[in-house]
Amino acid sequence: MRVLGINALFHDPAAALVIDGRTVAAAEEERFSRRKHGKRPVPFSAWELPEQSARWCLRRAGLAPADLDAVAYSYDPALARPAADMGLDDPFDPLRQDYARRAPDFLAEALPGLNPAKVRFVPHHVAHAASAGPASPYPDCAVLVLDGRGECASHLAGRYVDRELTVLATQELPHSAGLFYEDLTDHLGFLRSSDEFKVMALASYGVPRHADALREAVHGNGDGGFTARPVDWAALAPRREPGAPWTREHADLAASAQACLEDLVLDLARWLHARTDGEEVLTLAGGVALNCVANSRLHREGPFSRLWVQPAAGDAGTALGAALHVAREKEPTWQMDTPALGRGWSDDELRAWLERAAVPYEEPADIAETVAETLAADGVVAWFQGRSEYGPRALGHRSLLAHPGRSENLERLNAVKGREEFRPVAPMVLAERAGELFDGPLPSPYMLFVHEVAREWRDRIPAVVHVDGTARIQTVDRAAEPLVARMIEYFERRTGLPVVVNTSLNTAGRPMVDDPRDALECFGSAPVDLLALGPFAVRRKAVFA
Numbered sequence: 001m002r003v004l005g006i007n008a009l010f011h012d013p014a015a016a017l018v019i020d021g022r023t024v025a026a027a028e029e030e031r032f033s034r035r036k037h038g039k040r041p042v043p044f045s046a047w048e049l050p051e052q053s054a055r056w057c058l059r060r061a062g063l064a065p066a067d068l069d070a071v072a073y074s075y076d077p078a079l080a081r082p083a084a085d086m087g088l089d090d091p092f093d094p095l096r097q098d099y100a101r102r103a104p105d106f107l108a109e110a111l112p113g114l115n116p117a118k119v120r121f122v123p124h125h126v127a128h129a130a131s132a133g134p135a136s137p138y139p140d141c142a143v144l145v146l147d148g149r150g151e152c153a154s155h156l157a158g159r160y161v162d163r164e165l166t167v168l169a170t171q172e173l174p175h176s177a178g179l180f181y182e183d184l185t186d187h188l189g190f191l192r193s194s195d196e197f198k199v200m201a202l203a204s205y206g207v208p209r210h211a212d213a214l215r216e217a218v219h220g221n222g223d224g225g226f227t228a229r230p231v232d233w234a235a236l237a238p239r240r241e242p243g244a245p246w247t248r249e250h251a252d253l254a255a256s257a258q259a260c261l262e263d264l265v266l267d268l269a270r271w272l273h274a275r276t277d278g279e280e281v282l283t284l285a286g287g288v289a290l291n292c293v294a295n296s297r298l299h300r301e302g303p304f305s306r307l308w309v310q311p312a313a314g315d316a317g318t319a320l321g322a323a324l325h326v327a328r329e330k331e332p333t334w335q336m337d338t339p340a341l342g343r344g345w346s347d348d349e350l351r352a353w354l355e356r357a358a359v360p361y362e363e364p365a366d367i368a369e370t371v372a373e374t375l376a377a378d379g380v381v382a383w384f385q386g387r388s389e390y391g392p393r394a395l396g397h398r399s400l401l402a403h404p405g406r407s408e409n410l411e412r413l414n415a416v417k418g419r420e421e422f423r424p425v426a427p428m429v430l431a432e433r434a435g436e437l438f439d440g441p442l443p444s445p446y447m448l449f450v451h452e453v454a455r456e457w458r459d460r461i462p463a464v465v466h467v468d469g470t471a472r473i474q475t476v477d478r479a480a481e482p483l484v485a486r487m488i489e490y491f492e493r494r495t496g497l498p499v500v501v502n503t504s505l506n507t508a509g510r511p512m513v514d515d516p517r518d519a520l521e522c523f524g525s526a527p528v529d530l531l532a533l534g535p536f537a538v539r540r541k542a543v544f545a
């Protein structure tokens with residue numbers, strides 16, 4: 001069975017292709033269009049489809065649209081109600097719903113040869129859930145979905161038994177943990193439905209002195225649902241205009257909202273654990289599942305012994321979930337063992353890109369050794385290897401790498417990327433060494449938890465230690481990522497440090513680098529010392545001699 005999954009309605013449009021139960025391709029539209037998040041989440045953009053990523057998925061498998069057995073669209077307009085009836089201030093929502101109903105015809109126009117009758121609507125939160133439970137290593141598990149909104153709800157709690165979903169609770173709009181955090185994001189001068197991770201980072205600089213006041217508005221109800229009433233943010237801290245300096249008041253408000261969100265996640269998880277008779281495994285999806293600080297508190301204090309978070313937990317992941325949900329009706333479900341589901345190029349193709357660009361390049365015996373040597377000399381490396389990652393995290397395929405032992409490298413990388421100074425960067429560490437340096441859930445291959453950095457290591461790797469003494473780590477499995485593992489080993493031989501700095505290969509406001517042209521453009525416009533493009537090395541000094 002050949003199923004193309006589509007996420008399009010709100011934000012982060014994406015496509016995923018499942019063939020005979022196995023995911024063969026998944027990619028976000030932003031990586032092709034070069035528009036961050038693909039589009040803004042407004043009704044007027046709801047008609048825009050992930051046309052480029054969908055066509056690439058089909059090309060990857062050698063399929064034409066007519067070859068598809070189904071297209072799974074991650075929203076079901078039949079479940080939606082008028083926004084005003086749900087207590088939402090969204091006067092143009094009828095336009096969004098009209099576009100959703102017409103999605104089969106829009107898709108048939110975008111993918112000539114597709115029969116619109118093959119389009120299946122999958123409820124938004126079911127698609128989120130299917131990206132987590134069935135894709136996880138656990139056929140039996142609980143699943144918790146929290147985000148801004150779906151058709152008429154903002155939350156789903158359920159249980160998978162033999163990868164079949166039973167929904168146990170939902171929370172109807174307007175109550176929404178995701179919209180609560182989005183509203184604060186806007187109040188703090190960041191971009192709604194885009195910059196929520198900045199609020200999470202800023203929270204570490206504050207004290208949660210408003211948490212009790214916020215808990216009066218946002219709290220669990222003890223029945224698997226919750227209350228989330230509007231908050232008068234300005235009564236707690238002045239609005240920050242975009243680009244203006246942040247103050248302690250802003251950091252305290254961020255810390256308070258973060259604490260409130262964590263309390264809510266814990267409350268819902270405890271209810272779900274009891275409702276599932278002590279299920280051991282919890283899987284997570286939805287935009288709130290990208291809050292790695294909340295995930296870590298859930299790991300420490302929650303009732304589940306194991307957590308698994310979908311690396312593309314945001315709306316992009318619903319393309320994958322919708323396809324898996326439809327494919328599950330006839331095929332065994334695929335288990336996600338890597339997020340590297342996007343585009344990749346052969347060595348010959350990469351060489352052709354370099355020769356077309358007419359840049360001097362080397363082909364060293366081992367690119368991992370060359371990169372380690374550059375990092376040990378305090379150079380910044382653009383690392384472009386294999387297929388690109390599905391989801392918002394750079395996980396060793398499209399990364400900027402640096403030396404973690406120099407504290408100034410945090411400021412240096414934020415300057416290279418044009419980011420706020422309070423933003424942390426992450427460490428990559430071999431899975432078998434992680435326990436020596438970091439305390440938290442291990443392994444952590446998708447950078448979705450924060451870990452306490454061991455005190456004896458904080459002064460040795462200061463670039464990756466956040467202000468609160470934590471780091472959002474990525475553990476590297478030798479079998480899954482042999483090239484990355486070898487590079488880290490070579491770096492340790494030179495420096496004594498089993499860690500390298502890893503942040504996404506992009507600059508502020510732009511999507512992560514995806515193809516070789518993007519990599520060359522980023523290398524040319526940012527002060528990066530070495531571009532490792534597959535097995536080839538491009539040195540800044542040689543290009544700009």
